[in-house]
Structure formats: C-alpha cells, structure tokens
Amino acid sequence: MLSGGRLPRRVRVVEVGPRDGLQNERAILSAGAKVAFIRRLAASGLPAIEAGAFVRPDRVPQMADSDEVFRALADLRGPVLSALVPNRRGMERALACGAREVAVFTAASEAFARRNINMSIADSLASFREVLSLARAHGCRVRAYVSTAWWCPYAGRIAPDAVLRVASALIEMGCYEVSLADTIGAATPGEVSALLERLGREMPAGGLAVHFHDTRGTALANVLASLLCGVATVDAAAGGLGGCPYAPGAAGNLATEDLLYMLHGLGIETGVDLEAVAVASRSLGDALGHPLPSRYLAAGPLRAGRAAGDAGAV
Amino acid sequence: MLSGGRLPRRVRVVEVGPRDGLQNERAILSAGAKVAFIRRLAASGLPAIEAGAFVRPDRVPQMADSDEVFRALADLRGPVLSALVPNRRGMERALACGAREVAVFTAASEAFARRNINMSIADSLASFREVLSLARAHGCRVRAYVSTAWWCPYAGRIAPDAVLRVASALIEMGCYEVSLADTIGAATPGEVSALLERLGREMPAGGLAVHFHDTRGTALANVLASLLCGVATVDAAAGGLGGCPYAPGAAGNLATEDLLYMLHGLGIETGVDLEAVAVASRSLGDALGHPLPSRYLAAGPLRAGRAAGDAGAV
Numbered sequence: 001m002l003s004g005g006r007l008p009r010r011v012r013v014v015e016v017g018p019r020d021g022l023q024n025e026r027a028i029l030s031a032g033a034k035v036a037f038i039r040r041l042a043a044s045g046l047p048a049i050e051a052g053a054f055v056r057p058d059r060v061p062q063m064a065d066s067d068e069v070f071r072a073l074a075d076l077r078g079p080v081l082s083a084l085v086p087n088r089r090g091m092e093r094a095l096a097c098g099a100r101e102v103a104v105f106t107a108a109s110e111a112f113a114r115r116n117i118n119m120s121i122a123d124s125l126a127s128f129r130e131v132l133s134l135a136r137a138h139g140c141r142v143r144a145y146v147s148t149a150w151w152c153p154y155a156g157r158i159a160p161d162a163v164l165r166v167a168s169a170l171i172e173m174g175c176y177e178v179s180l181a182d183t184i185g186a187a188t189p190g191e192v193s194a195l196l197e198r199l200g201r202e203m204p205a206g207g208l209a210v211h212f213h214d215t216r217g218t219a220l221a222n223v224l225a226s227l228l229c230g231v232a233t234v235d236a237a238a239g240g241l242g243g244c245p246y247a248p249g250a251a252g253n254l255a256t257e258d259l260l261y262m263l264h265g266l267g268i269e270t271g272v273d274l275e276a277v278a279v280a281s282r283s284l285g286d287a288l289g290h291p292l293p294s295r296y297l298a299a300g301p302l303r304a305g306r307a308a309g310d311a312g313a314v
Numbered sequence: 315m316l317s318g319g320r321l322p323r324r325v326r327v328v329e330v331g332p333r334d335g336l337q338n339e340r341a342i343l344s345a346g347a348k349v350a351f352i353r354r355l356a357a358s359g360l361p362a363i364e365a366g367a368f369v370r371p372d373r374v375p376q377m378a379d380s381d382e383v384f385r386a387l388a389d390l391r392g393p394v395l396s397a398l399v400p401n402r403r404g405m406e407r408a409l410a411c412g413a414r415e416v417a418v419f420t421a422a423s424e425a426f427a428r429r430n431i432n433m434s435i436a437d438s439l440a441s442f443r444e445v446l447s448l449a450r451a452h453g454c455r456v457r458a459y460v461s462t463a464w465w466c467p468y469a470g471r472i473a474p475d476a477v478l479r480v481a482s483a484l485i486e487m488g489c490y491e492v493s494l495a496d497t498i499g500a501a502t503p504g505e506v507s508a509l510l511e512r513l514g515r516e517m518p519a520g521g522l523a524v525h526f527h528d529t530r531g532t533a534l535a536n537v538l539a540s541l542l543c544g545v546a547t548v549d550a551a552a553g554g555l556g557g558c559p560y561a562p563g564a565a566g567n568l569a570t571e572d573l574l575y576m577l578h579g580l581g582i583e584t585g586v587d588l589e590a591v592a593v594a595s596r597s598l599g600d601a602l603g604h605p606l607p608s609r610y611l612a613a614g615p616l617r618a619g620r621a622a623g624d625a626g627a628v
Contacts (some may be wrong), residue, residue, distance in 0.1 A: 007504075020628055031549070091578075105628055145628045147344075147628050151616065158400070160620075161508050170432055179628075181628045183628065185609075188576050188578075188579025189538055189576070189580060190321075190581060191579065202490035215609060215613045216570065216572060216575045216609050216610045216613050217572035217575065217608070217610060218534060218575065218576050219537045220531055220532060220535040221535045221576060223535070224503055224535045224539070225538070235464075244613065247612070247614060250609070250610050250612045250613035251609050251613070256533065258532075260504070260529070261530045261531065261532065262502050262532050262535060265501075265502025265504065265505065266502055266503060266504045267504060278425070285330075294531070295499075295528060295529060295530050295531035295565050296531060298531045298564045298565065299499065299530050299558065299561040299564035300561060300564075302465065302470075302500050314334055314461050314493075314495045314497065314525060
C-alpha cells in the first residue's frame with residue numbers, strides 16, 4: 001500500500017534534459033539557446049542540472065559547446081550544474097570551466113560497455129580513478145551512471161549481481177551516488193524492486209538514484225516501485241527530451257513534468273515549480289523539430305471550472 | 315515491495331478501444347472498419363471487448379452504427395462483447411442485437427453527472443433499474459462506470475465517500491462490477507490507493523475495476539497501485555485510442571499494449587497476445603489522422619542483438 005509512511009518525504013530531482021536530453025536529439029541547439037534553457041530550468045528550483053558533456057565533439061556534436069555553456073553560466077546561483085566526463089581529459093575541461101560536479105558512465109553489461117564506450121567494464125572503472133583523484137583534489141563531486149541496469153540491447157536481461165559488482169566498485173572508489181539507468185526503457189516494476197532490494201541490502205542507503213526511460217510507458221510505474229524501495233533521487237529530462245537511440249521514433253527520458261506531477265500528487269516535496277519547468281520546455285518551441293513527449297505538457301495543469309464534455313464521457 | 319505475492323496472479327483486461335476509444339476520436343470509422351478491428355482484437359485473446367454504444371446518434375455519431383457492428387459480429391467466439399447503454403431504450407437496442415453484456419455510466423461528481431448525462435446521480439441510478447430488470451430477464455450482465463472517481467473538471471477533488479455511495483448502490487442494484495474511471499487523467503497513486511482501500515473495506519472483493527487515463531502520464535503507475543490493492547480488472551484501449559475531451563491534444567485512455575507490457579513483465583497472466591493487439595492497432599493505420607499515443611507501439615518489442623548506439627548513451 002502507499003500509506004503508512006513508506007514513501008520518502010522528499011525527492012531530489014536531477015534534471016538531465018540539457019545533456020542526456022539534448023544529446024539524443026537530432027537538432028543541435030546553439031550555446032545561447034542552451035544557456036537560456038538552463039537558466040529557465042534553474043528558475044524552477046531544480047537542485048541539480050546536468051548541463052553538458054566534455055566528450056569528443058566529433059562523436060557528440062550536440063555537446064561540442066559545453067565549455068562555452070559552462071562559462072556562460074558561471075554566475076548561476078541555485079542548482080549544482082554537472083557535466084558528463086568520460087575520462088581525465090574530459091575532467092580537466094570540466095574543471096577548467098568551473099564545474100563542481102561531474103558524472104562518469106559505465107554499464108552493467110559487458111557487451112554494452114564494449115559497444116558504447118569501447119572498453120570492458122573493468123577498464124572503464126580503472127579509467128575513472130584518474131577522474132576521482134582530480135575530483136578529490138578540486139573538491140568536485142563525482143556521480144556515476146550504470147547503464148543497462150536491467151536490460152541490454154545486445155545481451156538481454158542483466159543479472160542483479162552484475163549491477164551490484166559495478167555499483168559497489170563505483171561507491172568504493174569515491175563516487176557519491178550511482179544512478180541506475182534503464183537504457184532501453186524495458187524494465188518493469190517487479191524487476192526494479194528486485195534489483196533495488198538486492199542493492200539496498202549491500203550498499204549504503206542514499207547512494208542510489210534511478211534513471212528511467214519511458215520507451216514502453218513504464219517509467220513512472222518504475223519510479224513508484226523505486227520510491228517504495230526507499231530511493232529518493234530520480235533523474236528526468238524536461239519535456240521528455242531525448243529519444244531512444246535504440247528505437248528510432250520512440251520515447252526516451254522520463255519527462256520531468258510528468259515525474260513532478262506524480263511526486264507532488266503523492267505529497268512528496270521536491271522544491272521544484274512544475275509550471276516553471278513546463279515554461280522552460282515550451283521555450284524550446286520549434287527548435288527541436290518535433291513535439292515533446294511529455295504527457296503533462298500536452299494536457300496542461302488541472303483547471304476546475306468550465307470544460308468541454310461529451311455524452312457518455314467515462 | 316512488489317515481492318511476496320502481493321500482486322494478482324491474473325488480470326482481466328477489458329478492451330474499450332472500439333467504444334471509449336473510437337467515441338473520443340475525431341475520425342468516424344465505417345462499420346466495416348470497426349468490425350475488422352474488433353475481429354483482430356478478438357484474435358489476440360482479449361476476454362472482454364466494449365464494441366459499441368447504443369446512444370443517440372446525433373450526440374455520438376461515432377457510435378451510430380453500433381447495431382450493424384454487433385449484428386456483423388454475431389458469429390464471433392472468444393471475447394464477451396459489451397455495449398454502453400444509457401437507459402432502457404439503449405438496452406432494448408442492445409438486446410435486439412444479441413449483446414450479452416452492457417455497461418451503464420454515471421459519476422461520483424454531481425456537477426459532472428448534470429453536465430455529462432443531464433441528470434443527478436440519484437436520477438441516473440433510478441434510470442438504471444429498468445436496464446437491470448431487462449438484463450436479468452435476458453441473462454445479460456451489467457457493468458457500471460463511475461466517472462470522476464478522483465477528480466472532476468468542474469468540482470475538483472472528489473471525496474472517497476461520494477464514490478463509495480454510488481459504487482455501493484450500483485452493486486446493490488445488481489451490477490456485477492464497477493469500473494472506477496479517472497476521467498480527466500489527474501489521479502496519482504496515493505489517491506488511487508486511498509480510494510481502493512476505502513472501497514475494499516466495504517464492498518465485495520472482485521467487484522472493482524479501474525479505468526485510467528494517461529493524460530498526465532500517471533495511468534500505469536495508478537494501475538500498479540491498484541494491483542497492490544488487489545484490483546484484478548483493468549480497462550485499456552488498443553493503441554491508446556481516444557483523446558481527452560477535457561484537454562484537446564492530450565492523451566486519453568491507457569494503451570492496452572503499454573498495460574500488457576507492464577503486466578507481463580510483472581509475471582501476471584492475462585491470456586492476451588501483446589503483439590496481436592499491436593497488429594490490430596496498427597491496422598487502423600492512417601484512418602485516425604494522427605499517430606496513436608501508445609509508447610509500446612512507437613518502440614516495438616525487445617530485440618536482443620545488433621542495435622544502433624551512441625557514445626555516452628545512458
């Protein structure tokens with residue numbers, strides 16, 4: 001049941017639209033448009049915004065201007081801005097731009113790690129040690145993403161023990177949080193519970209976050225299962241930015257607006273103004289070339305009062 | 315938690331696409347197209363299909379050919395076909411076409427009842443007595459919809475006691491099941507649990523079904539909450555047919571494919587072939603004039619194997 005205090009009182013929403021969202025959009029926004037977008041998101045009260053990625057510009061052109069974006073936001077108060085960094089070189093760029101938090105990324109699936117980052121999981125972990133040394137030296141926090149935490153597009157179902165191994169290693173080397181990602185949006189709530197219960201028994205409380213994709217519509221149900229397992233940090237992208245690279249035309253990231261609507265309805269505090277996030281999403285307007293997938297954006301807020309009806313509306 | 319046998323082993327999926335779905339679409343399909351669609355849905359193993367409505371054709375032109383549709387499906391084996399009937403006249407038409415099950419509809423909100431069916435709730439209940447007498451005399455089952463079970467577009471939040479009053483009255487007068495509808499897609503899982511727990515204490519087990527709209531993305535999370543409260547009958551519409559008359563352009567019915575994907579992932583039996591439902595939805599093709607909202611339809615089934623990737627996919 002959902003009563004009896006089994007839900008967290010507060011959830012930290014990590015906004016990944018400007019990085020994970022924009023990285024998976026065909027359109028490439030200018031640095032100026034990105035900065036404006038991030039400023040609007042910051043105005044909503046979002047506590048954490050993933051604002052760029054210091055990766056190879058030839059591989060991820062959408063993120064080629066991350067240095068410029070971070071420098072333009074040097075004055076921003078409010079959210080912690082983070083950047084994805086694959087290695088020490090990316091970390092050095094992030095530090096040069098004043099980033100106070102970075103995120104590294106690996107996978108629970110060996111097959112996915114080899115295809116996505118061209119390394120074994122073990123080699124990726126080894127490469128993060130340099131990032132973590134630099135981070136410690138500069139007072140910068142490091143988060144880690146573990147992709148394919150439930151299903152892999154190459155290897156199929158992933159065993160919870162595989163996730164536990166890599167997640168534990170990341171915490172032990174100094175990452176403050178591990179975000180478990182359902183990369184292809186295939187997980188369902190029972191699998192989510194099973195993994196979180198397994199990890200929860202062996203890892204420090206509060207070290208886990210979840211990152212669901214709505215590719216088959218299960219993201220919010222998976223969030224609910226996660227909340228019931230005590231997870232209190234949830235990633236989402238404004239408007240549901242960022243499609244699924246594994247299923248062209250399909251939905252990708254969970255939409256921040258849809259997440260906030262459910263969390264607030266559950267009585268959970270986030271410190272975020274839902275309508276202000278919607279304003280930020282809508283400001284992207286036609287720049288993306290397609291409507292945003294967020295259900296909330298298509299529907300708008302609840303408005304008691306006159307409304308069109310239909311005979312036999314159920 | 316989702317382990318420990320707290321979920322039903324089996325869920326009955328009630329397919330409302332051909333009625334609730336098509337009724338809320340702008341396009342009007344021919345009787346032939348409706349019949350073909352229903353035959354494809356039947357082939358998937360769906361146990362119950364709401365195939366039409368015997369309402370005033372001037373008010374609901376999409377359903378004007380329900381008599382013809384039912385007669386054309388007289389030979390269909392497998393699912394029980396039901397029809398929406400507002401009153402005795404509609405019931406007589408349904409019986410003349412061989413319908414074995416009908417559904418009546420009312421609301422938990424007085425304001426909604428008056429605007430939607432031009433009656434008080436009490437008067438609507440009184441009008442159902444004739445329907446139920448006819449049903450008993452002809453061995454026909456009667457289901458009841460209670461719309462605005464959580465939120466009303468005119469009156470705002472609806473008290474659980476209001477729902478209990480009307481739901482109890484419907485069961486007492488002989489309806490075999492009450493489907494609680496989140497008409498404007500505003501409910502969140504805590505509210506869902508609270509209502510179902512209240513009703514569950516006072517009403518016969520197995521008499522409740524849920525009918526969620528995905529207008530703000532909460533439908534599947536609400537289904538999960540319902541399953542945890544012991545509900546084992548869930549309404550959905552193939553492809554997510556039927557927008558929201560209260561929020562133009564917004565999503566309406568929960569998509570049957572998305573529902574089945576989650577139920578099957580939870581290990582719950584339905585007797586329904588998900589891919590066959592998807593085939594039926596896709597067969598509607600361009601007839602509707604817009605893409606169907608189902609997330610699953612946009613993504614397709616899980617396919618382990620070669621897939622396109624992207625550096626830093628999370």
